[in-house]
Amino acid sequence: MGNIYTTQPELVEQLQKKMDKEKFYRFFGIRMANEGDGYDLAGERRHEIRLEQGPQEQLDEYGKSISVAESRPIGSTATPVSWLGGLSPVERLGNPGTVADLHRRCHDMMPQTFDGFRLSVNRTLGSYLTVGHTLHAGNKPQTMDCQFNCSYQGDQQSELTGEPYPMLISEVDARGNVSANLMHFIAPRWRAKLSATVLDSMVHNSRLFIDYFGEDYSCTCVLSNIDVMQRMGVFVASYLQQVTAQLALGVDIIYQREDIVPGGQAALVSAVARYQQDNRQWSGMLSMHALELCYTQFYGQSLGASVQLQANILKRQAISRLCYHCHMPAAGFSFRGGIDTRGVISAVCEKRLEPLPILLQLSGKMNHLSSRFRFGVGLILG
Template sequence: MGNVLASSPGFSSPLPTSPIPPSPTIPGQGDKEASQSSLEPPVSDGLPGVEDAFPNNPGTMEDLHKKCKDVFPVVFEGGKFMLNKPISNHFQVAHTLNFSSIQPSGYKFSATYVGMKQTGPAEAYPVLLGEIDPSGNLSANMIHQFTPNLKGKVVAQIQQSKCQATQMSADWRGSDYTASLTLGNIDIVNDFSGVIVGHYLQKITPKLDLGAEIAYQRGPQVPGGHIAVHSMAGRYTGDKYVASGTIGGAGLHLCYYRKASETLQFGVELESSAKMQESTASFAYQVDIPKANFTFRGTVDTNWTIGAVIEKKLMPLPFTFALSAVHNYPKNQFKLGCGFIVG
C-alpha cells in the first residue's frame, strides 16, 4: 500500500499495510513487476515512455524509501531452487522449490506474460503474473499502463478455493506530482468493510518532494468499527545521497542513502513507534564487483541482529548462486540459506 503507512507501526496493527503478502523469492530476482525486463521488449507502438513524458514526476509514494531499502539484504533460510524458462518473447514460466523449517516449503509454478504495448525501452504492458502451488493456492497480478498518465494494478490471492485477499490500485502521474488510490479487501455486500488509502506526492523543487497519505479502514475487527490515520512524507535528493522520512499514525520512519563510490553504497533506517514505545535503527551496505559478477549486502541493527547475502553470477552460464546468513545474538539464533537460480 505504500511505505508511509508501513512506517506507522502504531497503525499497522488494525490496518494491514498490504492485504497481499509477497511471495518468497531468492534475493536478486527483484520485484515481480520487473520480471518483464527478462523478456524481449516488443516493437514500440509509438506511445511515449513514461519517464520521458514526465521527467519531473516524483514517482509514487510507494517508492519513497526505495533507494535505501534496495541496499538492505533480503535474508532467507533453508534452500531455494528456481528455474526460469522463456517460452517466447512475451511468455515465461518458472519452477521454484523451497526447503525451510520456518517459511512455507514446497513447489510453486509461476507464469509471466508481457503484452505488446511498449511504454519505454524495457517496459511493456499489460503484465500478467500468476503463481500456484500443488494445494491450489493461487496469487495473481495484473499491471497495465492505460495511458502515459494512468497505471493500474489488481492483485488477488486464493487459498483453499476461497478468495482471501484482493487489492486494486491506480496511479495518476502528472507533470510534477503523483496521486494514488488503493482499495484493499473491499466488501460492500456483507459488512461494508475494507481499507482505502490515498497518496499524493508533489515535487516542490528539483531536489525536494513532499507528500501526504490518508488511510481509512472499516470492519468488525477494528476497535470502534472504523479508524483513519494521516501521514506526512518528504524526500530530499542530493548529488550522491537521498534522505527521506514519514511521520504520522504515532510512528516515525527515516531513511538515508548514500553512494560512496561506484562499488559501495550505504543505507541507514530508523523506525519508531509511540504506541509500541520502541525504536529500531538499522545500517546496511552493498558492495558490487562487476568484473567478478559479485554482489555482497550486509546489515546490522540495534536488536543485535546481523545478516548478509552473497550473490554470484556464474558467467557465462545463466546461473546465479545466493548464500544467506543471519544471526541474532541476544536470542542466540542462527539461520543459513542457500539459493540457486537457473535462467
Template structure:
C-alpha cells in the first residue's frame, strides 16, 4: 500500500454543517406583549403643564414628584416610588420590582413584579380610588424554551363567584413564526346567563427588523400591528382595530425618531379619525433637565390641545 492511499484512508470523515444557534426557535414572549413593540412608538400625549422630579435615593430606591395642571384630566400632585431589587436574571431584568404612585386624597396605583424562578414571573396590580378597593389583578407567566403560558385573574371574588379569568398561550413554530390563543372568561350577575367566554387566536411573525402580529376573536374583533425598524434613528408602526359586529375600524400610524447624540426624541401618530398627535423631548444638557412639548389636533372636530412638561432628574 502506498503513502497516498494510507493518508486518504486515515483522513477524518467530513462533519455535517450545523445550523447557527440563531436559526433555532426561541421563547416568543407573551400574548399580552404581542403588539407592545408597535404601541411603544405612539406618543404619550398630555394636555396642560406638567413637572416631574425624579430623585434616586440609592441604587435600589427612587422617588418621584409630579405636579399636573390640566383642564382635560385630573390635576394636582402625585408622589411615586420605585424599588428595584438586586436579583439580576439578565442585564435588563432585576427583581423584585415595586412601583406605586399616590395623590393627597389617597388614590393609589401599585404594581409588584417578581420572578419566582428563571421561568416563572408573577405580576400583581392594585388600584384604590375614593378610599375603596377599585380593582386587583394577578398574572402568572411560565416561560418555557419554546412557549409562554399565562394565567390572569381580575377582581376575583370566590364568595360571590364573580371575576375575570384570562388564559394565554403562545408557542414558537419556527425561528420567526409564533402561534397562540387567548381564552377570556367573565362571571357577573349583570351578564346574560351570568357568564361569557371569548376565544381569540394570535399569531406573530418577527425578524430582527420588523414584527407583524395579529389577534382574531370569535366576538368579531380583529387587532393587527406592524413594526418596522428603518434605521438606528427611525422606527415606524401601524396598528388597526376592527369590530365586525359594530362595523367599526380604526387605523393608526406612529413613528419614533431618536437622535441620541443630540438628546432629541420625537414621537408622532395619525389615525383614520384625522387625529394627529406629536411629542418632542429635548435634553437640556449639561443640566439634568428634559423639556417635553406635545400637541394634538382633531381635524374633524376642529379641536387643538397643547402640553408642556419639564422632567428633572
C-alpha cells in the first residue's frame, strides 16, 4: 500500500515530546482534558475486547440482527443484562471485574467525536478473520490518514468472562506505523493482554497486562514501557474485592522509574470503590494527587445518563461532565451527547441505513468559550 504523503520527521518529534510530557501528568493524576478543545486524535475510542456469547437472536444497538456476540463489560456480579448496561439486582457475590473497568459504564456514555470525513470498509473473511480499511480526512494535513486493520477471533470462549479467545487486533497506516493488541486466556482464570505501537521504526507504549479472576476478587499486574538496560518503566498492581453484593473495594499501586520523574522514581497509591443498586452505580478513585467520581443511572432499556467529576491537584484543574446515551435498536438509531464545565458541547449520532449495510455517523463539538466548532461525517460499510 503506497503512501498518500511523505513522512514528516518534525511531526514525529512533536508527538514524541508530547508523549513524554503527558507521561509525567498521567502518573501523578488523571489526564485532564482542559488543554485546548480536546480535539486530539489520540483521544478516539480505543479498541476494547468486550464480547459475550448470546444464545438467541437479538438486535444490536443499531437494529442489526446478531446471534453470536454482544458487547458488555466483563466481571458483572449479576445475571446478564441489556447492552445499555441496565443494572439488575445482584443475586450473589461474583467476580467484580478489574480496576481498569471501574468507570466503564460512565465512560461508555461519553461521545467520541471526530472532525472531517471518515470512511471505514470492513469485510469478514470466514468465521475468524476480519479485514478493513479506514480513511480519515480532517481540516489539517496532519489529520489525514489511511489505515489498514485486521482482526482475528478464536473459537474458544472463556466461561468466566464470556470473551472469545485468542484475539488479535492490528492496524497499519500509510507511514508504516503499526499498532497491535493481543488477548489470550493462558488458563481458565488467567488472562494476558499485550499491546504495542511501532512509531517511526521505534517501539512505543508497549504494555503487558496479566489478570487473575478469583471467585469474588480480581488481581491485575501491568508492565508498561519496560527498558531493562536503562532501568526505566512503569509497574502497576491493582486488587478489587467484592465485599457485599453491591459494594466492591480495592487498591491501585503505581511505581514509575523514568528520567522525566523528579528524583528519578516515584510511587502512587489510590483507593477505589464501586457501589451499585438497582439501575444506579457509583464509582470513585482517590489518591493524594487526583480524584475521580462517576455516577451512572439507567432509565428503562433505551436511555442512560452519567455524571463525572475529575480533579487534579498537581495541575490545579477540575472538570465535570454530564453525558447521556439514547438508543433505539428497532430503528437502528443511537445518540450520545455531553456537556462539561469548560463550555464544550459534544454529540455523536449514528443511524443504520437499512436495508444497506451502512452506518451513518454525524459528529459535532463546540466550545462556547473559544467559539470553535468542529463537524464530522462518517460512513461504516460492512
